Amino acid sequence: MIELRDIHYARIGTRDLDTAEHFATQVMGLEKVERTADRLYLRSDHRHHTLCYFLGDPSEQIIAFNFTSWQALDAAYEYLQAQSVPCGRGNAEEAADRHVQGFIWLLGPTGNRIELLARPHDSARRYFPARDAGVTGFGHVGLCTTDPVRDQAFWLQHFNAMVSDWIGPCPLMRVNPWHHQMALFPSTRKGIQHINYQVQDFDDVMRSYYFLKDKGIKIVFGPGRHATSGGIFVYFEGPDGMVYEYSNSDRKIIEDPASYRPRQFPMHPSSFCVWGAKPDIAEFKE
Secondary structure (H helix, E strand, O other): OEOEEEEEEEEEEEOOHHHHHHHHHHHOOOEEEEEOOOEEEEEOOOEOOOEEEEEOOOOOEEEEEEEOOHHHHHHHHHHHHHOOOOEEEOOHHHHHHHOEEEEEEEEOOOOOEEEEEEEEOEOOOOOOOOOOOOEEEEEEEEEEEOOHHHHHHHHHHHEOOEEEEEEOOEEEEEOOOEOOOEEEEEOOOOOEEEEEEEEOOHHHHHHHHHHHHHOOOOEEEEEEEOOOOOOEEEEEEOHHHOEEEEEOOOOOEOOOOOOOOOEEEOOOHHHHOOOOOOOOOHHHOO
C-alpha cells in the first residue's frame, strides 16, 4: 500500500493562457508565480504552485498527491508495477516542469492520470494574492469516474485512502485527518469534475458570491452548506467549462479515525446542500 500525505496540485490544459491568467488572478484571487510560453503556475498557499495551466487540450487534466515519506518513490513505483497498474517515472525535465525532486504517474481505472510526488517545492515567499478572496489553500478535487464503486475499491486497495462519507454511490475520500481531498462522481468521461479552494470564513464565500455575480461569472451552485463536510460553499464556472469552488470548512478534522463512521447520504439535492440550493452541475443531479 502507498502512503499519501495530501493532494498537492492540479494541471489543466487550455487553448488560451491569457484568459486563464486573467481568470485565475483577477477572479479567483490566486497568485501568479511564473508564466512561460506554454505554462502558467499559480499558488494559493505555502507551496510553489497548486494549479498549473499548460497550453494544450483542455481535456488533458492531472491531479497530484505527495508521499508521506519522501523516500517512498522507488518502492511505490515497484508496487504499482507488481500490481499491474499502468504507471511510469517522470524524467528530470518533467520533474523540473512540476517543481518537484521526482515523481511517478499512474492511470486509475477510469483513465485519470494521477501523479505522486517526492519532495515538491515550497515557496520562500509569503502567499500574496492578486485579489483578496480570502483563499487559505488548495482544498480538494472532484474527480470524474465511469464507475465509482470500482474506482473507490482501487483507491482503498492501493493507497491509505479512507471514505469519509458517501452521497449515493459517490465516495468523499481522505488520506489524512481532513474530511476529504477527493470525491468521485459518476460521469461518462475522465478528468477533473471541480477544483476546490478553501477560504477563511463565511464572509469570504458571500463576498465572492456577489463579486462573481457582478463580474458576470456563471454561478452553478450555491451559496449553500454541504451536509457532508459542513462547508459553506459557492461553485462557479471558469475557462473551458471547468468548475471551481470556494468553501470555508471542507477541511474539518476527523479527530478519531478509529471510531469515525462514514455516513451514507442519498443521491438527492438535499445531500449536497442543506439550505435548499439546487446544483446546475450534471454530476450532482439525481
